[in-house]
Amino acid sequence: MKLEVNNKLYKNQGIHVITCLFTVENGIVKVLLIKRKNKPFYGQWALTGGALYNNESLEYGAYRELKEKTGITDVNIKQFKAFGKIDRSPQMRMVAIGFIGVIDSKRVQILRESRNTEDADWFTLDNIPKLAYDHNEILEDAIIELRKEIIKSNILKSLFPDGVTMPELEMTYEAILNKKFDRRNFRKKMLGLDLLIDTNKLGKFGGNKPAKIYKFKEVIEDKEIF
Amino acid sequence: MKLEVNNKLYKNQGIHVITCLFTVENGIVKVLLIKRKNKPFYGQWALTGGALYNNESLEYGAYRELKEKTGITDVNIKQFKAFGKIDRSPQMRMVAIGFIGVIDSKRVQILRESRNTEDADWFTLDNIPKLAYDHNEILEDAIIELRKEIIKSNILKSLFPDGVTMPELEMTYEAILNKKFDRRNFRKKMLGLDLLIDTNKLGKFGGNKPAKIYKFKEVIEDKEIF
């Protein structure tokens, strides 16, 4: 196939890399949004992201955008879906590659303002405004992906860089999955998923009695499906 | 963010839509490859696909390419991953959106030649040549995706437009998953997955005794994960 770059059917295409960055604070799931400082969608809230550069991979582009727009570094992200509606961008044909990531909000000081950003903040999921582009749709799919991901990967690791107690982890799962668990069964299931290591240290969470601290494993093996 | 289309960091980007189309014949998994008639990768085998047009969705583009290059229509495809290595295309920066699909090879007469295709054929997975672009990598990921998909969706429906007997289905699963099952347990598991309907008809497969014919449901509900 000859790439007919002068054919207007192919001309003026571009790629967005868009990241839904989540955090969970005290059992409340939040997502990072930025307020746009430029056209299009000036002044509107949006997910973090932007146009991919030619000299960077998809993942690297997503990282760069996160860093540029919010100052955030040191986060693991995972590609989950491409979004390609014809009119998703008003300027030219842009296909978005969506990523999800999780981070401990206490660990990062988000830049509330940057060259391209007027403001940035964490939003609870029941309070999402109308976002720029098709970002509401991307966010919805991202939440579904996050729910699938937390039971088969160590994606929550970066939420708990210093380890986590079982009750705190349960609260986090309950927030993300929007479901209440039995303490004993949650513990058994969680340890059975083989994502955690007992550090033999104790810490404090809710009550007075110290709780065991677990850490997420660095590497997780895929489970058999059939 | 202003889209600086004159900035060479963004210039000359494009999108490929690439489909791994699988079939299973007599317990052998095969994938459709085409032989390229144009540069780049002239004369080399490749997955079906090409550049996305500005006036079509990702999925539609993948369908169009399938039809143009092989004559195949009436197949369900599913997007599974984006591929964005910087140098995956020698001409310009192209990001590929990968799709998988399954079709009954007996039902289609593939065009072995077209405007952009010198030849087209089904290849067994142990006999894949070095493909154009990063298509070997895309194919590997596609196989993994196919294995995940057959136990949670009706993706195999288009393999069996007239329905399928349990032994034939078992043979197909064994081929795709590369695993042997117990006949009785496979049946129970399969019916438990809630993908099939008993048609109350009988057909022939391997032996002399007629076997029940099942059909894949048109619509499948997502299962709870936790």
Place this chain on the structure above:
DNA sequence: TCAAAAGTGTTCGTCTTACACCCATGA
């Protein structure tokens, strides 16, 4: 000593696995 939350074990039911025999048909 009390309140608040952490930690643990058992029972029951369901799902998974392993395994053996009868059945319908064509040759």
Place this chain on the structure above:
DNA sequence: TCATGGGTGTAAGACGAACACTTTTGA
């Protein structure tokens, strides 16, 4: 009537759900 594969049931073990009491600590 025999060979070929189709169809089924059951027992044992693994896993998930429901559930109550004891422990540690700070106030």
